[in-house]
Amino acid sequence: MIQGLHYPVAIVGAGPTGLTLANLLGVYGVACVILERNAATVHEPRAVSIDDESLRTMQAAGLVETVMSETVHGYGSHYYSARGRCFAKVQPTEQPYGFPRRNAFRQPVLEQQLNEGLKRFPHVTALFEHALVSFTQDDKQVTLRVKHGDTETDITADYLIACDGASSGVRRTLGIALGGSTFRERWLIVDLENSPVTSPHTKVFSNPARPCIALPGPHLTRRYEFLLHENERDEDMLAPDMIKHLMETHEAAPESRLVRKVVYTFHARLAERWSEGRVFLAGDAAHLTPPFAGQGMNSGVRDAFNIAWKLAAIVQGRLGPGLLDSYEPERRDHVWAMIEFAFNIGRVLSPANKLTAFAIEWGFRAMALFPKARDYIAQMKFKPPPRFSQGFLVADSGGARETLVGRMIPQPHIRMSDGKDVRLDDLLGQGFALLVTSPRAGEVVPRLQGEPWSDLDARIVVLGDAALPGTVAIPPSSFGGRLDAYNDHVLVLRPDRYVAACIKVDELAKRSTAIQKLIAGTFQAR
Missing domain, CATH: 3.40.30.20 (Phenol hydroxylase, C-terminal dimerisation domain)
Structure with a gap:
C-alpha cells in the first residue's frame, strides 16, 4: 500500500477504459494512479470487436502494433436468411482513420497488453487488489479511502475518473442515476476455443426462429450469441445438451472447446450527468450500449482519449480546468448515436417474425441493385461518424454535413x-x-x-x-x-x-x- 501520496489523476477500474486512460496519461507525462479491486485483469472473454477509432487511440498510446499483432484485421458481417441464403455483406475495405474498420480481438489479451504498457512509465502507478472504499472532495482535491487487505489508507488526487463499470460505486455514491431502458430480450453467449472456421467474417443468422451471431476471433476462438425466447428458462438453455445442439446446428467445428456460457440481458442507458465537481465518469460507468454493433468498449475508449488530453493540458498548465466542461457535451450525443446504431443493427439480425425477416432480406437485395446503396452498406457508411457540435472548437460557416470542424481528421x-x-x-x-x-x-x-x-x-x-x-x-x-x-x-x-x-x-x-x-x-x- 502506498500511503499519503498525491496524484494529479486517480483512476478507479482497470478495464479497457481505465487502462487506456492510464496509458495515454503516461504518454502525456502526467502522473496518475489506477486502482483495481481485483488481483489481475479479466480472464474471461467479454468485448470481442475493436474498431478503427480505438486502434487510432492505441496508436496515440504507443501500443497499436502490439494490439494489432493479436487481432483479426478487417472482418465483415455476412447476413443469412432462414433459408441459408446470404442476402447482405458488410465488408468495409476503406480505412479513413488509418486502420481497418472492424477487428476481432480478445479482451483478456488486450487488457494484459495495456497493463504491460503501463510499465513504460515510472510516473504511472497500477495498484491491483486495492479497492476504493469511499471518497470526498472539495474545491481543491479528491480524497480517496483505499483498502488493501486489512489496511485502509488515504490518497489524494486533483481529479478522480471512475472507470469502474456498469455497477459503478463512484456513480452510486454521487447519486447519479442511469437513464434509458433494459432490453426484454435475453441472449445466450457461448465462447469457444479451438474452433476453426472457413471465413474470418461474422455470420449473422437472421432467422426469427433463432436469431444468432457467430463471430470468429483470433487464434481459433469463436463467439456465438443466441436470442432466447420469453418461454425459455436460462437454466434450460445453459444445459450441456442444449449448448451441444446449438453448436451442431450453427456450424461450430466438432473439435471446438467450450470456455464460457452465460445469459445476458442487454442495456441501453446513459448516466444523467457524467461529472460532479472533480469526479468524472467514463466507459460503462457513464453509458451502457447493446452489443449488436460492437461499440460498448469502443465508446469507453473514445471517452478515455477525449478526457486524457484535457487532463494533461490542465495539469501541465497549458489550458484551464474549464476545459473539462466540454467532456460530456462532446461525448454524450455520439454515445447515444452509437446506442441507436446498435438498436438498428439488432432489428436486422433479430427480426420479430417471418414477414419482417422477408422485408429485411428483400430490402437489402433491392439496395444491392444500386452501386451507391450497395457501397453504403458494404463500406459501413451507415455507422454514425463522430462529430461534435459543441465543445472545445470554433465553428465555421460550413454546414453540419460539410464542415470538418468537430470531426476527426482522416489519417492517410x-x-x-x-x-x-x-x-x-x-x-x-x-x-x-x-x-x-x-x-x-x-x-x-x-x-x-x-x-x-x-x-x-x-x-x-x-x-x-x-x-x-x-x-x-x-x-x-x-x-x-x-x-x-x-x-x-x-x-x-x-x-x-x-x-x-x-x-x-x-x-x-x-x-x-x-x-x-x-x-x-x-x-x-x-
Missing part, C-alpha cells in the same frame, strides 16, 4: 520523401497541431509563431514538398482530395485528432481572436 498513410511509409498521426505528434494547406505556407508559418497559436504549443505541419524552418512537411497529395474544400486554410487539430477550427489564411488575424477566446474560456472557474 503517407509516403515520405525518404521513401518511408508513416501514418499521419506519427507526424502530428502528441499535442496540438496546425495543419497548413496553403500554397503560401512560407508567408503563413511566421504568422503562427506568436499568440494565441503559441499558447497551444502546437506542431506546425505543412502540406508541401519541403519543410519550412520549425515545421514538418507532408506531400500535398497525402489526403487524396479529401481536404480540397479547405485549400489555403489553417486547420487546428486537437491531440485527439479532432478538428477544432478551420481558418482561411486571409482571415488568420481576425479569427485569432476566436482562438484566444476559446483558450481563455478554459481558465474561467468551473
Whole structure:
C-alpha cells in the first residue's frame, strides 16, 4: 500500500477504459494512479470487436502494433436468411482513420497488453487488489479511502475518473442515476476455443426462429450469441445438451472447446450527468450500449482519449480546468448515436417474425441493385461518424454535413520523401497541431509563431514538398482530395485528432481572436 501520496489523476477500474486512460496519461507525462479491486485483469472473454477509432487511440498510446499483432484485421458481417441464403455483406475495405474498420480481438489479451504498457512509465502507478472504499472532495482535491487487505489508507488526487463499470460505486455514491431502458430480450453467449472456421467474417443468422451471431476471433476462438425466447428458462438453455445442439446446428467445428456460457440481458442507458465537481465518469460507468454493433468498449475508449488530453493540458498548465466542461457535451450525443446504431443493427439480425425477416432480406437485395446503396452498406457508411457540435472548437460557416470542424481528421498513410511509409498521426505528434494547406505556407508559418497559436504549443505541419524552418512537411497529395474544400486554410487539430477550427489564411488575424477566446474560456472557474 502506498500511503499519503498525491496524484494529479486517480483512476478507479482497470478495464479497457481505465487502462487506456492510464496509458495515454503516461504518454502525456502526467502522473496518475489506477486502482483495481481485483488481483489481475479479466480472464474471461467479454468485448470481442475493436474498431478503427480505438486502434487510432492505441496508436496515440504507443501500443497499436502490439494490439494489432493479436487481432483479426478487417472482418465483415455476412447476413443469412432462414433459408441459408446470404442476402447482405458488410465488408468495409476503406480505412479513413488509418486502420481497418472492424477487428476481432480478445479482451483478456488486450487488457494484459495495456497493463504491460503501463510499465513504460515510472510516473504511472497500477495498484491491483486495492479497492476504493469511499471518497470526498472539495474545491481543491479528491480524497480517496483505499483498502488493501486489512489496511485502509488515504490518497489524494486533483481529479478522480471512475472507470469502474456498469455497477459503478463512484456513480452510486454521487447519486447519479442511469437513464434509458433494459432490453426484454435475453441472449445466450457461448465462447469457444479451438474452433476453426472457413471465413474470418461474422455470420449473422437472421432467422426469427433463432436469431444468432457467430463471430470468429483470433487464434481459433469463436463467439456465438443466441436470442432466447420469453418461454425459455436460462437454466434450460445453459444445459450441456442444449449448448451441444446449438453448436451442431450453427456450424461450430466438432473439435471446438467450450470456455464460457452465460445469459445476458442487454442495456441501453446513459448516466444523467457524467461529472460532479472533480469526479468524472467514463466507459460503462457513464453509458451502457447493446452489443449488436460492437461499440460498448469502443465508446469507453473514445471517452478515455477525449478526457486524457484535457487532463494533461490542465495539469501541465497549458489550458484551464474549464476545459473539462466540454467532456460530456462532446461525448454524450455520439454515445447515444452509437446506442441507436446498435438498436438498428439488432432489428436486422433479430427480426420479430417471418414477414419482417422477408422485408429485411428483400430490402437489402433491392439496395444491392444500386452501386451507391450497395457501397453504403458494404463500406459501413451507415455507422454514425463522430462529430461534435459543441465543445472545445470554433465553428465555421460550413454546414453540419460539410464542415470538418468537430470531426476527426482522416489519417492517410503517407509516403515520405525518404521513401518511408508513416501514418499521419506519427507526424502530428502528441499535442496540438496546425495543419497548413496553403500554397503560401512560407508567408503563413511566421504568422503562427506568436499568440494565441503559441499558447497551444502546437506542431506546425505543412502540406508541401519541403519543410519550412520549425515545421514538418507532408506531400500535398497525402489526403487524396479529401481536404480540397479547405485549400489555403489553417486547420487546428486537437491531440485527439479532432478538428477544432478551420481558418482561411486571409482571415488568420481576425479569427485569432476566436482562438484566444476559446483558450481563455478554459481558465474561467468551473
